[in-house]
Amino acid sequence: MNRPLAAIFDIGATLVTGPPVAPNKVIAKLIDGASAADVASIIMTTELSCADGVCRAIESRYGVLTDTARGGISQLWKSQSSAAEEIDGAVQAVLKLKNRGLKIGLLSDIWAPYYDSVVKALPQVIDVADSIVLSCRTGARKPDLTNFTRVLDELGIEAAQAVMIGDTYTHDIKPALDLGMQAIWVLARPDRESESIIEILNQDNPAPTATVSHIAEVPALGLWG
Numbered sequence: 001m002n003r004p005l006a007a008i009f010d011i012g013a014t015l016v017t018g019p020p021v022a023p024n025k026v027i028a029k030l031i032d033g034a035s036a037a038d039v040a041s042i043i044m045t046t047e048l049s050c051a052d053g054v055c056r057a058i059e060s061r062y063g064v065l066t067d068t069a070r071g072g073i074s075q076l077w078k079s080q081s082s083a084a085e086e087i088d089g090a091v092q093a094v095l096k097l098k099n100r101g102l103k104i105g106l107l108s109d110i111w112a113p114y115y116d117s118v119v120k121a122l123p124q125v126i127d128v129a130d131s132i133v134l135s136c137r138t139g140a141r142k143p144d145l146t147n148f149t150r151v152l153d154e155l156g157i158e159a160a161q162a163v164m165i166g167d168t169y170t171h172d173i174k175p176a177l178d179l180g181m182q183a184i185w186v187l188a189r190p191d192r193e194s195e196s197i198i199e200i201l202n203q204d205n206p207a208p209t210a211t212v213s214h215i216a217e218v219p220a221l222g223l224w225g
């Protein structure tokens, strides 16, 4: 295996945590007949700049919102804009790899206000990133390969030269392996990943290149050469 030239990080639950309830679930609860999955497909793939924009995007699907729903969305936007917190050691892990000469990519399914809070929580990571590919800007979401190939293009490297680092097997690890990347699974929430773990153990799906229990362990792995 070639010495990697780039490390591409997922953001949510890989570099940052919080809040406990996903925004699409909060919004879905405010609207009669809305499913969390449908709301996610709208808010994660639309460029939004304010709570009003969210309301308009949601209304184009579900019709006019109640005042309660509008108020709830406005409150959610505010809280999401400061909700992300660094996972201990995440910034250091990214900087260590950057200092080794690796290019840094960020590849995330994320909506606009939460990304704002990531910028506040991880300014050094944003600073050193050579490519940042977000679902809310491209309109594509994992496990679709579109954003994976886009980040590789922006970094100017081949899949075989890149390592994907993420917490979700189906969205971060499997698509990366399918493309010919290496992949480090940060198994921080094994309870959520039990199905994927079983499939790997039964050899129904490929194993990641490496698995760690915490992001801080990533720079010490042998695969960096």
Ligand SMILES: [Mg+2]
Pocket (backbone or CB within 6 Å): 010, 011, 012, 013, 014, 166, 167, 168
């Ligand atoms: Mg994640």
